[in-house]
Amino acid sequence: MEAKQWTVQIYLNEDGNDTYARAVLATRDGTGPAGAGRARRNPADPSVPEIGDELAVSRALADLAEKLAVVAQHDITEFASSPAPSRSW
Template sequence: MEAKQWTVDIYITEDGDDTHARAVLRAPDASTVAGRGAARRNPVDRPIPEIGDELAASRALEDLAIRLHDVASEDIVQMAGPAEP
């Protein structure tokens, strides 16, 4: 059985009450797929940066999953070839 490893890096930035995350998947063939996510703290909530990080990162991973699924779907369509009349 062949084992493959794909790496996902998550980059998080904060600006005041806003947190932004970018999840980047790097495959061994040097292709990449990226997803984005964001979170905004309600000003009446206590400032707990970890919660914003978790929400933004989870949303970036969710977006990444959707984009990766789209890539796979496009690959399937290309491999299927033209439709027969």
């Protein structure tokens, strides 16, 4: 059995009330997708940078997960020798 490790690198930038996050999946072959997320603080809310970071990163990771699922579905379709049988219970 081969052990594999993938790493997700998170990059954060702040610009005024906006926080931007980029989540990049690093795989051995370097073909991993990236996700993006943004959080905007309401100017009436107190400034708590960690909250903006958490929201932006969670959105970037959700975007990354969605893109990875699309890649997997594409690979299943491309490499399947025949369509998977439908299941009826």
